[in-house]
Amino acid sequence: MAKRRKTRHKKGAVVVWARNNMLRLRWRYDGKQRHLSLGLPDTPINRQIAERVSSEVARDIAYGEYDHTLDRYRLQHSSADQAIKHPSTYELFDEFIDYKREQGLSEQTIASRYRSVRSHIKRFGQDIKTPDDATTLVEKLRGQQSPTTANKNLGILKQFGRWLAIANHLDADPFVDIERIKVIKTKPRSHDVFTVQEVQALLLAFKTDERCSQFHDLCVVLFSLGLRPSEALGLRWQHIDLKRRCITICESLSRAGDGRTAGYARVRKETKTGSVRVLPLNERLIAMFRQRHGSESGADDLIFTTIKGQPINDHRTYAKQIRKRKLVIA
Incomplete structure (x- = not known):
C-alpha cells in the first residue's frame, strides 16, 4: 500500500x-x-x-x-x-422569500417573479448595505430591462428593503428613496398571430421532422379548436365522443404551483374559467382521433404524450419549436 x-x-x-x-x-x-x-x-x-x-x-x-x-x-x-458569519444579501433574500411564503405568497409567484430578482442580486456580486449600493443595483437592472419590468422588480426590492430594516439586518431601508421610472403609455400592440400560410407551413414542418412529429396532432387540435395548451395537454379519451362527433373541455393539465412545466409536475385542474365547453369535431379531427385511438387506449389515458408516454412539457418542447418555426416562416 x-x-x-x-x-x-x-x-x-x-x-x-x-x-x-x-x-x-x-x-x-x-x-x-x-x-x-x-x-x-x-x-x-x-x-x-x-x-x-x-x-x-x-x-x-x-x-x-x-x-x-x-x-x-x-x-x-x-x-x-x-x-459568526454574517449572511450575504443573497442569503438574506432567501430568508425574505421564506418570510413571504409564510405570509401566503404562492410558489408560482415566487418562481416567476422573486427568483429572477434573487438571480440578479447574486450576479450583482456584492452586499447591499447602503443607499448607494441599492442605487447601483437598480440602475444596473434598468439598463437591462424594460421600464415596466424594472419597476416591478423595484417593487420587490422595496419590500425586501423594508424587511431588512424591520428584521434588524440593516439600520435603514436602502431602497426607500429610489423612485420608479415613469412609463410612457403606448398603444397596445396587435397580437402577432399566425397567418393561414404560416399554420400550414408549421404543421408540415412538424409532420416531416422526426424530432417534432409527435407534436403535429397536438398543434392541429390547438389551431382547430382554439384550446389553451393546458387544456389540450390534459385531454383524455373519455373527453372524445366520436359517435356524437364532439369533444368536452372540462379540465386541464396545468403547471405546478411553483411554475414548473415538466410533465411529472403538472396538476390536473378544472379549466381556467371553471367552465365546461362542448365543441364539434370536423372530419379532419375525427379521422385523426380514430387513427390515434388504439385497442389498448383507456378512458383515463392522455391523448397527447411524449414518445415515452409521459405528459408533454409545453415550455421546452412544442412551444419552443413553434417559436423557432415562427421565426423561420415569418
Missing part, C-alpha cells in the same frame, strides 16, 4: 492545522518549534480567521516585531464573534 505523502510547507511558514477538530498555529522561531491554540473549531470561516492570525505572526517575524509572549496573537473571547 502506497504511503501517503505529507504536505511540505515552505521553510519559515506559519502553518494552520487542526488537532481534535480545533485550530492551531505552528511555526519555528529562533530554531524552536512554537505552537498556539486559537480556541476555534475547524470550519471554513474559522480557517479564514486563522489564516489572518498566521499572516500577522509571519509579518511580525519578518519585520522584527515578534511578540515572544504570543499575547498579541491570541484571540480574545470577543474576537470569537468573528467566527
Whole structure:
C-alpha cells in the first residue's frame, strides 16, 4: 500500500492545522518549534480567521516585531464573534422569500417573479448595505430591462428593503428613496398571430421532422379548436365522443404551483374559467382521433404524450419549436 505523502510547507511558514477538530498555529522561531491554540473549531470561516492570525505572526517575524509572549496573537473571547458569519444579501433574500411564503405568497409567484430578482442580486456580486449600493443595483437592472419590468422588480426590492430594516439586518431601508421610472403609455400592440400560410407551413414542418412529429396532432387540435395548451395537454379519451362527433373541455393539465412545466409536475385542474365547453369535431379531427385511438387506449389515458408516454412539457418542447418555426416562416 502506497504511503501517503505529507504536505511540505515552505521553510519559515506559519502553518494552520487542526488537532481534535480545533485550530492551531505552528511555526519555528529562533530554531524552536512554537505552537498556539486559537480556541476555534475547524470550519471554513474559522480557517479564514486563522489564516489572518498566521499572516500577522509571519509579518511580525519578518519585520522584527515578534511578540515572544504570543499575547498579541491570541484571540480574545470577543474576537470569537468573528467566527459568526454574517449572511450575504443573497442569503438574506432567501430568508425574505421564506418570510413571504409564510405570509401566503404562492410558489408560482415566487418562481416567476422573486427568483429572477434573487438571480440578479447574486450576479450583482456584492452586499447591499447602503443607499448607494441599492442605487447601483437598480440602475444596473434598468439598463437591462424594460421600464415596466424594472419597476416591478423595484417593487420587490422595496419590500425586501423594508424587511431588512424591520428584521434588524440593516439600520435603514436602502431602497426607500429610489423612485420608479415613469412609463410612457403606448398603444397596445396587435397580437402577432399566425397567418393561414404560416399554420400550414408549421404543421408540415412538424409532420416531416422526426424530432417534432409527435407534436403535429397536438398543434392541429390547438389551431382547430382554439384550446389553451393546458387544456389540450390534459385531454383524455373519455373527453372524445366520436359517435356524437364532439369533444368536452372540462379540465386541464396545468403547471405546478411553483411554475414548473415538466410533465411529472403538472396538476390536473378544472379549466381556467371553471367552465365546461362542448365543441364539434370536423372530419379532419375525427379521422385523426380514430387513427390515434388504439385497442389498448383507456378512458383515463392522455391523448397527447411524449414518445415515452409521459405528459408533454409545453415550455421546452412544442412551444419552443413553434417559436423557432415562427421565426423561420415569418
